[in-house]
Amino acid sequence: MATRAERGRHLLNWVNLSTPLGLTVAALGGARIRRGPSRCYLADHYRWSFPVAGAFTVGDVVVSRHDLDRLLAHRPGLxxxxxTHSRQWAVCLGLPFLPLYLASMGWSWLRTGDRAARCVFERHAGLERGGYLDVPTRPLGPVLARGVRRVRDRARGRDRIPSAV
Incomplete structure (x- = not known):
């Protein structure tokens, strides 16, 4: 029997259209879709290579290129x-989750060189349970300086490969 919170999350993710989006993505990717625990859907054998992850969630749909029964048996916290990501979709009211998640992933990469280590959504969901490592932060100044140099060099044409003479 589903809890009140699970029923609420499930309803919100249908109303905000994130679950229908997840089912569409899974179907277009050729996944096998079935009901899972906690009112979610499990979609495995997904054929697309994007996004790069062992599993990802859109609304109440957990999608994976792998066989989810085997994957979940080997990674019980996954x-x-x-x-947790499904609840995040509900709290963010659906599609706003995507730009918020991407911005948080960008921040994580900027701070650590890793897309998940400082992503607030991945940290909240449990880095280790998701198969991610907790990477220490790096000084922001040198990272930004490198970026500025790259932009400047491209603008000056220094990134071009010299033509053969």
């Missing part, structure tokens, strides 16, 4: 991690 489903809880993905269900």
């Amino acid at each position: 489903l809880d991690h993905e269900l």
Whole structure:
């Protein structure tokens, strides 16, 4: 029997259209879709190579290129991690989750060189349960200086490969 919170999350993710989007993505990717625990859907054998992840969640749909039964047997905390993302989709009211997640991933990469280590959504879902490492932060100044130099060099044409003479 689903809890009140699970029923609420499930309803919100249908109303905000994130679950229909997840089912569409899974179907277009050729995934096998079935009901899972906690009112979620499991979609495995997904054929597309994007996004790069062992599993990802859109609304109440947990999608993977792998066989989810085997994957979840080897990584028992993964489903809880993905269900946390399902709750995040509900809290963010659907599609606003995507730019918020991407911005947080960008911040994580800027701070650590890793897309998940400082992503607020991945940290909240449990880095280890999701198969991510906690990477220490790096000084922001040198990272930004390198970026500025790259932009400046491109603008000056220094990134071009010299033509053969």
